[in-house]
Amino acid sequence: MRIQELLLAQDGVLHRDQALRCGLSRQAIRRRVARGEWADAQPGVLRDTTHPVTAAARVRAASLWAGEAGLVSGPAAAFWLGMLAEAPEHVEITVAVSARRTTPAGVRLRRRSVPVQDRMRERGVLVTAPALTVLETCGRVPDGAAFLDRALQGRWAVPHQLHAAYCRNAGAHGMGAAHRLLVAALDRADSKLERLLIRLLRDAGLTGFVRGLPAGAGREIDIAFPAERVAIELDGWAWHTDPERFTADRAKGNALVAAGWTLLRFTWRDVTEHPARTVAAIRRALGR
Structure with missing residues (x-):
């Protein structure tokens, strides 16, 4: 060339x-x-x-300086991938822990190992992949919650990709803040999941259900048919990313079964991709 x-x-x-x-x-x-x-x-x-x-020239220059041993990460990667309109003042470059580099002006050096699944090349620049970029950035921009919402709505990373990237990088600097924001954002997604299932139930002509029925000890059943003693629990995305919620929901499910309830558990995929099968399972439980 x-x-x-x-x-x-x-x-x-x-x-x-x-x-x-x-x-x-x-x-x-x-x-x-x-x-x-x-x-x-x-x-x-x-x-x-x-x-x-330009901002793009600053990011690319930092990437060229780092070479194949480093990758653009954090908000600089978010800018490069089109998630942020502006690049940060300092371009973050992540290198291996063992790397011995003197940090030049305009660059912020970070040392840690990044899993191969969380690396990619975009327009000739090595950057963190979208899911990890979202996680690293949401805890460091002024309104991380709004950034994370935009990421989910813009499909820069879907929930299961964010969850997988978090699991691979748990313990890294900034992942604690990312986890808190992620659970909060996906809780809102879980509420949407409940609304979707309720719409399916109504469209199917199923009535007599209650949303958020108290179940003792400060617990609530996501969707309950009290007369038939059928409890429906929705394992949304936040359920998978919050260990305390996982444990509490398991305890709640065991208590319901011990009290004579029929417990059904559905995931986001069950409701959104297999609605007819989900409604049929609920009908069978109600019939019993």
């Missing part, structure tokens, strides 16, 4: 090694720098002074 084509493809920046591979000698590179045609963007990275210094 020619030098100008490479600069156009890379937001006006390139690594010195790329210039050498394009056929320029070290002397030719020095002459361009001396004439003011090129300037240092990061150690080993040059920018064409005729190109504007």
Whole structure:
């Protein structure tokens, strides 16, 4: 690839090694720098002074400096993937714990191992994959809850991907805040799941159910048919990400069964992808 084509493809920046591979000698590179045609963007990275210094150029320059050993992460990755309109002042680069690098200006270095499933290449830049990017960013932007809601609505990452990424990276810096926001956001998704099932029940002509029926010890049944003693519990996304909720719901289910209730459990997939099968199972339980 020619030098100008490479600069156009890379937001006006390139690594010195790329210039050498394009056929320029070290002397030719020095002459361009001396004439003011090129300037240092990061150690080993040059920018064409005729190109504007954009946020994309800053991120790409940091990525070129890090090379294959580092990846853009946090809010900088969110910007690169189109989740944020603006890039942060400092581009975060995640490298291995054992890496020994001096952090240049405009870069924030983070040392930790990132699972291979949470890495990707986007437009030539190594970045954290969408799910991990969402988790790392939501705890560090001013309104993390709103950012996470936009991520879920914009399908940058669906709940099960966020849950899986959280499990792979639990214990990493910032994951505690991400977990709290994730559970809160997915609780709202769980409420939507209840509304969807209630709509299915009404469309099927099933009546006599109660939402949030008290079940003692501060517990509630998600959807209950008191006359038939049929309890429906919905295992939504938040149920999978909150260990305390998981334990409490199991205890509630055991208590209901011990008290003579028929307990049915349904997931988001049951309700949204297999509605007829879900309604049929409820009918059978009511018939019994």
